[in-house]
Amino acid sequence: NAGVTQTPKFRILKIGQSMTLQCTQDMNHNYMYWYRQDPGMGLKLIYYSVGAGITDKGEVPNGYNVSRSTTEDFPLRLELAAPSQTSVYFCASSYSGQGADEQYFGPGTRLTVT
Amino acid sequence: DAKTTQPTSMDCAEGRAANLPCNHSTISGNEYVYWYRQIHSQGPQYIIHGLKNNETNEMASLIITEDRKSSTLILPHATLRDTAVYYCIVRSAGGTSYGKLTFGQGTILTVHP
Numbered sequence: 001n002a003g004v005t006q007t008p009k010f011r012i013l014k015i016g017q018s019m020t021l022q023c024t025q026d027m028n029h030n031y032m033y034w035y036r037q038d039p040g041m042g043l044k045l046i047y048y049s050v051g052a053g054i055t056d057k058g059e060v061p062n063g064y065n066v067s068r069s070t071t072e073d074f075p076l077r078l079e080l081a082a083p084s085q086t087s088v089y090f091c092a093s094s095y096s097g098q099g100a101d102e103q104y105f106g107p108g109t110r111l112t113v114t
Numbered sequence: 115d116a117k118t119t120q121p122t123s124m125d126c127a128e129g130r131a132a133n134l135p136c137n138h139s140t141i142s143g144n145e146y147v148y149w150y151r152q153i154h155s156q157g158p159q160y161i162i163h164g165l166k167n168n169e170t171n172e173m174a175s176l177i178i179t180e181d182r183k184s185s186t187l188i189l190p191h192a193t194l195r196d197t198a199v200y201y202c203i204v205r206s207a208g209g210t211s212y213g214k215l216t217f218g219q220g221t222i223l224t225v226h227p
Binding site: 004033034035040041042043044045048086090092102103104105106107108110 | 130148155157161163201214216217219220
């Protein structure tokens, strides 16, 4: 299994541009998550999904959109990039959100908005 | 989810045990204690979790006090590759938490030769 994969690894955007961060998992996990990590800080949840067709907001959803058309994929969309969105973005997945269930993280996408 | 308190940083000599403490005094009965680590901006890596009993796996041991208000992660023989930020996280077993992990700032563990 490849686990959780993310593309691209790095990206530089100009203010106002749009982009989609891709996330794919091959573990048949139901739950998927997007986190962002600012320098020197812990991760903060942006959006999550409990299954195909179902998404919901996390702690910091403003400026982002998500979709979940398949079990495997959970793309994160930035519509109008702002400097405040400069961060490292991590996608994660788990079989369920219940009980003693670990999350598997991807390698991250480092985004700079200038 | 209950809040956790960890020291900002710790040092450990290579080959010695690293003992990382975590305080979670407001933990409730159905909340698990999880430990993740993050090596140099990579994605966080799961280490271990527990509810009430002490736990051990191939990476580490988790000691939870009887009142569950604190815990200690033990890396029995630390190596240079264990240098990382270690996050102690309390997570609800179910309900509306949807598996959310709330990351604090963690403990920066530096293993010295």
